[in-house]
Amino acid sequence: EVERMYYEALRIYEARDAKARGLKDEDVDEFYGCTLCQSFAPTHVCVITPQRYSNCGAISWFDGRAASKVDPKGPIFRIPKGECLDMVRGEYSGVDKIVQEKSLGAIKRVHLYTAFGYPHTSCGCFEAIAFYIPEVDGFGVVHRDFKGTAVNGLKFSTMADTTGGGRQVDGFHGISIEYMRSPKFLVADGGWERVVWVPKAVYERVKDFVPEKVRDKVATDEDVKTIDELKEFLKAKGHPVVSRWKLVEAEVKPAEVKVEETAGVALPQQTQATVLEGVSISGVPITSGGFKITLKGARINIDKVIIRRSSSTS
Known part of the structure; x- marks a missing residue:
């Protein structure tokens, strides 16, 4: 009986969600906000749009509209969109204003459609976490x-600790x-063309x-x-x-390093080349020991590096 x-319930929710999919964010003049999670995430303000549900998945734009009308002074409220400041990232002047007020100034800007820069805050009851994998x-x-353990070697609970609390965390x-x-x-960020791994149970949904x-190019567990x-x-x-x-590989070019002698101070004559992955630096004196630096996906522009020997004091 419970399974039935x-x-x-899934069928009913699917019908509700399908109705909400008919609207676009550009079609409405106002979004809705929710602060129900501020008891454990004090700076979190959920912004609910026709194309971005609440993080918990329980509140659609239509639900937010109904709740705000039933209790205009409650934890679910209207957010006039205001001016569109960035259509791609999803930044609106009205959203920034209300989020700043409701977070008591902790959050000043919100980008609705990206995980970087000023990403939407995360509470703690989110259904899932989109996490950046720098290696790919x-x-x-x-x-x-x-x-199980996600492909980055972390469990959901571990990433949730990093993601939640009402913070804006790049990449989580x-x-x-x-x-x-x-x-x-x-x-x-590229949408689905940037997504590389999803557990099969969710991917099928x-x-x-x-x-x-x-x-057929997104990997599963x-x-x-x-x-x-x-x-x-x-x-x-x-x-x-x-x-x-x-x-990225094509953009990483060798960087030139120039070593100048400070007047009156001679640099050691014995030098050796230090090779970094994708970057070659020569002329840097190494007097003892050694080191290895690996730069991956880096874009480096160096006009000049000046190395001076500081005078020792007793």
Whole structure:
């Protein structure tokens, strides 16, 4: 009986969500906000739009509108959109104003459609976390019910500690499952063309909303277990994110380092070249020991480096 009711509830929620998908953020003059989670995330303000559900997945734009009318002074309230400051990242003057007021000045700007810069704050009851994987320059998504270890070696609970609390944390972004079905899903970061790993249980629920060109190129927990396996999977499948690796490699050029002698102080004559991955530096004196520096995905521009020997004092 419980199982029957569970699937009946899913059917009802799906019908509700489908209705909400008919609206676009550009079609409305106001969004809605929720501060129900401020008891444990004091600076969190959830911004609910037609194309971005509440992080917990429980409140759609229509739900927010109804709740704000029932109790205009309650924890769910109107947010006039105001001027659109950044259409791609999703920044609105009205949202910034209300979020700053409701967070008591802790949060001043919000970008609704990105996990970087000024990302939407995360409470603690989010359904899933979109997390950045620097080794592949892509995103993974892990949901609350996933009991295993994500491809980055972390469990959901560990990442939740980093993500939650009402903070804006670059690369760790609390989201709802329904948001993954939205055309606005991380659109400023590349959307689904930047997503590389999702547990199969969730991927099957949202797969029909994934663009066809990447639908069979996103790895699941059944496909890969480690970052190295993920890299091989993405290359074999021809995932769009692989082209970003080649672009970054092409942009990393050798940097020239000039060493000048300070008047009256001679630098040691014995020097050796120090080679960094993708960057060659010569003429830097190494008098003892050694070191290794690895730069990955770096863009370096150096006009001049001056090395001076400081005088010793007794």
